[in-house]
Amino acid sequence: MTGPSEPVARWRAALAVYGKPRILGMGLLGFSAGLPFLLVFSTLSAWLTQEDVSRTTIGFFSWVGITYSIKVFWAPVIDRLPLPLVTRLLGRRRSWMLVAQLGIAAGLVGMAVTDPQLDLRGLALWALLVAFASATQDVAIDAWRIEAAPGSWQGAMAATYQAGYRIAILTAGAGAFYLAADIDWPQVYLVMAGLMGVGMVTVLFVGEPDVVVTSGTEQREQRVVDFLARSPHWPRRLQQITAWLLEAVVCPFLDFFARNGHLALAILVFVAIFRVTDITLGVMANPFYLDMGYTLEEIASVAKIFGVGMTIGGAVLGGVLVARYGIMRPLLAGAVLAAGTNLVFAWLATRSDPGLVGLAMTISADNLAGGMAGSAFIAYLSSLTNTAYTATQYALFSSLMTLPGKFIGGFSGMAVDGFGYVWFFVLTAIAGVPAILLVTYLMRVANVDRGVAAPERL
Structure with missing residues (x-):
């Protein structure tokens, strides 16, 4: 009895990639990434509308979403800065993911216990924390996704990420509305804070990716060291700050143009x-x-x-x-x-x-x-x-x-x-x-x- 033809075998191998543990974990991390998004946008707008907050003020609340568009400014910190104790236990990517998820959960709890009619500014600050922590989580999850699987798996990683993200959008959108019909909005936000546990548990079980630094990258960063060696008259603290900025901020862009x-x-x-x-x-x-x-x-x-x-x-x-x-x-x-x-x-x-x-x-x-x-x-x-x-x-x-x-x-x-x-x-x-x-x-x-x-x- 002959086996399957080569094209059929290739298609089976392509489908089998969805059974890989890290690709399944990617779907759960996608859920964690998508959950906070609507909770500081349209779902929050619905809550504020029912609290008789003015439409002008509701419009101003949308500004917290600017954090998603400017995350590139603190991405170098996530790339380079280890977190005390947590990074040693979980690794570079998972430590940032977990801390960001804790920040999201804390922000959602803070929103739940803040009365919009009594402390609208406080609610805005908690929403800003959720958005900032969510954007930070996005940066860390994207980095983990790229580093945790080979290029041939990246399509499947992206697919499961999108699936988890879309399910989270339904949960934080339609799901939150259904809940709000039976319980009040603060309780809804407490439920959503609890659902962030999905991402936290996933972080604890997925592995930290192994990262290989190429010789070309090492050579470019060595030039930074050589440059600073030619500036011994600089104060030591200034040399350390300059080295960090060059390696974390400048080198990523030089690297992209050098490789392409x-x-x-x-x-x-x-x-x-x-x-x-x-x-x-x-x-x-x-x-x-x-x-x-x-x-x-x-x-x-x-x-x-x-x-x-x-x-x-x-x-x-x-x-x-x-x-x-x-x-x-x-x-x-x-x-x-x-x-x-x-x-x-x-x-x-x-x-x-x-x-x-x-x-x-x-x-x-x-x-x-x-x-x-x-x-x-x-x-x-x-x-x-x-x-x-x-x-x-x-x-x-x-x-x-x-x-x-x-x-x-x-x-x-x-x-x-x-x-x-x-x-x-x-x-x-x-x-x-x-x-x-x-x-x-x-x-x-x-x-x-x-x-x-x-x-x-x-």
Whole structure:
């Protein structure tokens, strides 16, 4: 009796990656990363609205989310600074994750015991602690994800992370609303604080990754030592501070440009524009659903709950494709589908009575493509980092990948008012063409498929 054919065996091996302990642990860490997000945004807004807090004040509360956009500024600290006692017990990455999770839980408990009508400023400070600790946890989890698995597993790591994150978003969003219908909001936040225990227990059981510093990295950092040796007249304390700043802040950026040479700028441009097409569309998605006549209940059921399932399915598919074909080909397919599925929205906008079937078809296409593209893109970003500076470099990429889309998205309402929904969706599809061209260029010029030949580290 003959065994399975080679293609079938390869597909089985690609699917089997989801049974690896660290990939399963990644899903639980994704849940821990996603849980705090809505609790300082839309869920908090609902609580404040029921407490009769002014809409202006509620708007100011959204500023705590700036911490997620500026996490690159303290990422070098997470890369380099050991935490007393905890780092010795758990290692560099897990120690920062655990401390951040404790900070999130403490902040949520603080929010729960603070009355918005009596101490609104105190509530804002507790929310700021949650957001800061959450952004810190994101940096540490991203670094762990990249270092804990080889490149060929990064698609699956990204997929399980997205799945856990999306489930957490449902828990902190719809789940919190369901709870608030039976108990008061402070109790809801206490429940959410308790759920942070999922991440804490996971941190205790997953292993600390082994990090290998390349000779090129050691040589670049030796130049820092040589530079300071030529400045013996500097005070010793100044030499120590300068050495830390150069190694933690300057070296990560020099390393990226040294490793990628003339392709470095093209890569950064690609990172910046890859998500322009879906971020720009996303700004107008809910207004579009409402203008098409769908009810809030229909939007919640199809776009939110059903849509999350489709995103998770797309993420898993993306992880399998990365394990089977490497990163670049699924990345190109994701770029094409992310732009192309915007045309499905244009089709929906032309229908006079699309019904729920039309909405479900549109959501299915968009979220499947988005989930698949997300897994491939996260795997690609992971492949760009040097494990000596994982937290700093990935924080840079994750900040850069949303800025252009958020800026251009600010003009999306003007485009809808000026051209209508059909042409707006066509324009968002066209906005994805530069990313398609750039990934094609990078595949041809680099002549390498990142992640295929990555060494096993587990």
